[in-house]
Amino acid sequence: MVCAYCGKEAKGTKEHIVSCAILDLFPECYITFDETRNRIHESDPMVKDVCADCNNNRISYIDSYAKDFIARYFIQTYSENDRVEIEYDYTMIQKMLLKYAYNDMRSHKEDCSFFDEEIKQFLMNFDDTIPKENITILCGIAVNVSPVPDAMFGNLKLRWGKNPFFYSNSTIRNINYETGQIILNEDIERENFPDLKISYVFRFNSVQFLLLCWDKESNKLDKSSEEQRKEIAKKRRELAKSEKRIAELDILFQRIYEDNVVGKLSDERFATMSANYETEQKALKESLVQLKANIEMQNDKAANVSEFVEKVRRYTEIKELTPAIINEFIDCIMVSKKQMIDEKTVYPIDIYYSGIGIINAPSAEEYEEMFQERLKQKHSEKEKTA
Ligand SMILES: [Zn+2]
Numbered sequence: 210m211v212c213a214y215c216g217k218e219a220k221g222t223k224e225h226i227v228s229c230a231i232l233d234l235f236p237e238c239y240i241t242f243d244e245t246r247n248r249i250h251e252s253d254p255m256v257k258d259v260c261a262d263c264n265n266n267r268i269s270y271i272d273s274y275a276k277d278f279i280a281r282y283f284i285q286t287y288s289e290n291d292r293v294e295i296e297y298d299y300t301m302i303q304k305m306l307l308k309y310a311y312n313d314m315r316s317h318k319e320d321c322s323f324f325d326e327e328i329k330q331f332l333m334n335f336d337d338t339i340p341k342e343n344i345t346i347l348c349g350i351a352v353n354v355s356p357v358p359d360a361m362f363g364n365l366k367l368r369w370g371k372n373p374f375f376y377s378n379s380t381i382r383n384i385n386y387e388t389g390q391i392i393l394n395e396d397i398e399r400e401n402f403p404d405l406k407i408s409y410v411f412r413f414n415s416v417q418f419l420l421l422c423w424d425k426e427s428n429k430l431d432k433s434s435e436e437q438r439k440e441i442a443k444k445r446r447e448l449a450k451s452e453k454r455i456a457e458l459d460i461l462f463q464r465i466y467e468d469n470v471v472g473k474l475s476d477e478r479f480a481t482m483s484a485n486y487e488t489e490q491k492a493l494k495e496s497l498v499q500l501k502a503n504i505e506m507q508n509d510k511a512a513n514v515s516e517f518v519e520k521v522r523r524y525t526e527i528k529e530l531t532p533a534i535i536n537e538f539i540d541c542i543m544v545s546k547k548q549m550i551d552e553k554t555v556y557p558i559d560i561y562y563s564g565i566g567i568i569n570a571p572s573a574e575e576y577e578e579m580f581q582e583r584l585k586q587k588h589s590e591k592e593k594t595a
Contacts (some may be wrong), residue, residue, distance in 0.1 A: 212260035212313055214268060214329055219260035226312040227367060228253045228272035231413065233279055238367050256316045268308065274298065277441040283416040289352050300340045304332055306420040307344065314370060323422055325405050345421040351412055368412040373419075375400040414484050441504060443449045446498050458490045459467045 210221040225232065232253050234236070241250040259268075282295050297568075311324045331337050376397055383392040404427040409420040465482050468474035474482075 210258055210260075212263055213256070213258045213262040213311070213321075214333055215260060217260060221257045222259055222261045222264045223255045223257050223314060223421055224259040224264050225415075226256065226316060227309055227369070229253070230272050230276035231279055232367070234276070234284060235366050235414065253311075254316055256312050258315060269299070270335050271304045271308050271332065276302045278302070278305075279413050279416070284412050285349050285415060287352055287415050291350075291352075293350055299346065300338050302346050302348075302418070303340055304345050306346060306409065306411060306418055307422075308332055309369065309411065310371075310407060310420055310422075313371065313409075314407075343423040343425050343427065344421065347419040347421070349417050350413050351417045366412070366414045368410075370410050371410050373410045377403070444500060444504050448497065448504065451497050451500065455493050455497070458486050462486050494529075525571055540557065548562075 210219065212221075213219070214221050223337045239251065239253075241252065241254050243250065243254065278301075279295065282293065287293060289407055307324075307328060311321065311328075314321050314324075327342070331341060382394045405421060406424055407420075407422040409418075411418040411420065462483060465474055465486075467480055468481040469476065
């Protein structure tokens with residue numbers, strides 16, 4: 210057998226499609242409904258084409274993260290008014306969902322060419338912590354907002370499905386909560402995304418993920434912006450370090466000055482030390498000016514305001530969903546609790562944009578202010594985690 214990950218000839222070991230550590234969290238889910246093969250198994254689905262080394266060592270860190278993440282937040286059930294704050298590692302969630310999708314596709318003997326050497330290395334390499342630009346993850350809390358109790362849907366806490374349909378409008382127009390009557394929309398528009406290679410929906414109890422795998426060659430992927438952002442973040446870190454050292458030198462100088470005054474430090478020694486401090490500080494201040502100018506320049510490039518506003522305008526009009534739109538702007542999409550408008554039940558959808566925070570369209574100046582604020586926040590978050 211050839212190992213699905215490292216490609217080496219080896220004896221195959223059993224690999225669970227969704228890691229058994231997660232299955233152990235839900236012991237009541239012990240039956241598998243295999244809709245493709247129209248079968249029910251009293252066990253969980255597995256593949257058997259992974260070598261022992263990959264299974265037990267190289268890719269097992271993904272399962273550990275997945276188990277901890279789900280055990281921490283999603284064992285419990287949430288109701289529609291709950292607020293949930295989660296701490297997550299985007300790269301690890303990418304890895305976890307990619308791994309499960311890859312397992313599932315192999316178990317159905319499907320074309321797995323999307324999982325090329327690059328993706329496999331990404332999964333096998335613990336140290337690769339840079340998220341893939343052509344993989345988008347959307348995540349939401351699974352809340353039963355229907356009038357029907359959970360039990361009516363069966364005990365389906367763990368589910369996944371490939372290539373779900375995307376609709377630009379809701380399939381349900383109205384639910385009458387008095388009678389339970391559901392009125393369906395007649396003109397349901399199905400969306401197609403030509404650059405979307407694979408998509409999966411996963412549900413792990415109270416969380417749902419949408420995994421979107423885009424064509425690597427898609428010209429809609431904004432490849433340059435991520436590089437620019439990283440470059441600016443690095444420069445900002447250097448800047449902060451220099452500023453800190455300059456302040457430190459002031460304190461040191463103050464200290465030797467006082468020591469010299471009270472006679473603890475000779476005049477000669479004081480002269481040498483203060484000259485050294487001064488030289489170092491002068492050099493730092495010079496490089497600081499350079500660094501600031503550099504950041505300014507790149508900021509302009511990355512966050513050119515008029516270009517930015519133009520982009521937002523374009524995207525708010527556009528119907529098509531592209532990876533660049535999702536990766537650049539949308540932090541999360543949230544469906545709020547139901548409301549009655551004109552005697553119809555509606556579920557307002559809030560979209561949280563990253564980089565900005567617009568719901569109502571503000572002026573260009575306001576855009577800029579909010580965007581800069583968000584950038585600052587993101588950088589300080591990055592610095593904290595770095
Ligand atoms: Zn292997």
